[in-house]
Amino acid sequence: MKKTVFIIGTVLVVGLGAIFGTMLIKTIQYTIEESAEKDLEKSQDLSYKEISHILQDKANSNQKTDKTSNGTSYLEDSHRENSDMANSIPESERNRVGEKEIESSREFTEKNIEDGFYANADGLSASGWEEPSVEANSSPKIALNIKNPSISIDAESAILIDCKKGKVLYHKNATTPVYPASTTKLMTALVILELCNLNDTVKVGEEIQLIASDSSRAYLQEGERLTVQMLLEGMLIPSGNDAAYALAAHGGRIILKDKSADAKRAVNAFVDKMNEKVKELGLKDTHFKNPDGYDAEGQYTTAYDMGIISLEAIKVDIIREITEKERARNIFLSGEDVTWKSTNKLVVNGSGAFYKYAIGLKTGSSSLAGRCLVSAAEKEDKQFISVIMNSTASGRWEDSITLLKYGIEH
Template sequence: MNKKSLLGLLFFTCIIMIGLYIGADYMVRHSSSETTKDKSYALEEGSTKEDNINDSTDDVTVDDQAQQLIEDENDAYKEILAKAADNILAQESQQLDNSVNDMALNPAIDSVTQESWLTNEGEEALSADSTKGDVLSATADNVSEPQLIYNAKDVDYMSYIPELIIDSELEQTLDISNPDISIDAKAAILFDADTKEVLYHKNPVEAVFPASTIKLLTSLVALDWCDEEEQVTIGDEITMIASDSTRAYLKEGEILTIRDLMAAMLLPSGNDAAYAVATYVGRKSLDNMEATKEEAVIEFVRLMNKKAAALGVKNSCFKTPDGYDAIGQYTTAYDMGLIGIAAAQNDTITEISCQSSSRNIFVSGEDVTWTNTNKLIKQYSGQFYSHAVGLKTGTSTIAGRCIVAAAECDGKKVVCAVMDSTSTGRWEDAIALLKYGLEKE
């Protein structure tokens, strides 16, 4: 309970106490007055002077007794009211102590609206807001509502990241003759997509943030649960996104196929499409098409973490279907590389993500064209790489500029994950890594 609420309750209690005190005083005085009137009436009905004197004396005695009765009653009421006040204050104090303890355990705790916990990422514009809230770690079977970070300066998000796991298997995988490739990214990795051999790495098991590259995982989960031509009616789940989100500009009531929604996620990086997919698949998994959008999204995120674990991911925790910065959400270049390999081996994802633009005619009749945010596959972008075959960009305040990219030449396919790079660096980093991978004997 906050200070304003506590002060208000104490003020209300004082008013009640005063009211009870006045009422008690009035009742006792009224009773005393009636007693005095009765006695005076007896004197007037025929008494001697002596009797008057005696009765006067008795009248004084009655007044004293009445006053004493008033004082006794007042003291009793005061004692009762004091005890009641003490009890109320003790309860309020305990609630206040509990609130303080909660804040000590969760320094970022505060009230969050339902709308605020599901806002999303701006692809090319870095998000500038922050969230607060207590955090429950997400695993494949333990997922809570995400607490999104709108202003990284307000949240010590790194304190929510556990110690990462580097087991003997991972050590052996990373034990390579690492080539000298200069890149801007904070963390990066290059894989042979067919053998999963690591060809290059830089801080591969350091905590980074996925941003919209996570939509590759969202797409993989969607294809696990749905046919490409399965139809989805857009609902109010698209209102969960923030005003600064990149979007496919979907509208409630429109009917799209799963493939349409994947194009909406992978090309313009539509956060609205990510939540439409998450809500539909989450309800399907719950076997409850009446589940709320919040329940469905939580279920979908559980499926995401479960899918990631099945791909060999060990040092990631995903909280949102679109990758928006959230407390407790993190990944590594190595883990995103594994997700990238799975995406690069999926024909539907590569067919969609290798397009510079896509025209889609919805089941409900709308005709839209989306442009890809990935400059590697756009011929006149200035960062075009002819062997690139997708996959997905990502940008956020904490994540920086990211890309999970794939390239193919002469039957050889490589995948790189470039995490937390610069605006131009992410393209140059990706091209340098992909070229090295394709040219390596």
């Protein structure tokens, strides 16, 4: 009888132990999984450095815990193999082997980033992290890898960029090719400022006859003499195509080192320089055919690329100073007294589309490009660029204000 009771008791103890053991294991497993999910949610708000540390710690932990079939760790096996290899290599060569291994690891990491393995929709993946950023030579794929806010605009393509943080905040068809129209003149300004000084004298020549008959104008006349700064104002404020060609011809002759070069040859040399600047900035989807942006076969850009160009332009004090003006009065070196009014309603008080935080930059309009506007706004220590391409007559102002307000308020 005692023996029977003992056996039954033993069975009950073992059975209950197994049940409670299973429950304990499941509880631990659930706790671990729940903790991992919470950590993943929290990781979306972590900084780039914090996420890097987490991933590095995880990689180190995996190395220490992975086991081979004979019970030794991969890390230990790897250490033995490396040690055996090191013993077989002369001491003078060991440092070189280590350098090659480090270089190989670096190449593998860089290739992963190029192939996009280091980013997904949330920015975090099992392989690592690549922080979205927009700057010269940056990857559009990475820069646009954001949680896009729900914003309604008329434009066919657009982008909003935080200038201070170098981040895209919103995008719509940002890598779709579009006609640039007069937003091209931002690149014209960047290139001419690399070639000459603001006070250099320019004599307007036959190059102004090369513009289309329906072009926007600064109403320059052949033989007038003015400075480079005056021509920049004539190009960027009233969007004068004649001013753009006068600058291009002047810059082209500097490039060619030939003051007597004919207008077409000089302008073509300048446009070639514009496309060299495109390559310098790492832009893959932009090509210019003229200095004023007038519709031409083979001339195109994207909202993303124009965003990069605008980031470069906003850094140049004279471009910002000119493009935030409502109007500009100039007395040419040849005596003409001219006043130009801005085509950018965001900076014109009383225009009906005035935005008090706007600080430039450039309008654009053509039959193929639609209505375009590259605008910038600044409040306290915040600065943003909005690129609106192929919108409507009223839409480009409303779209720009919508995006700039979103940047300032978030």
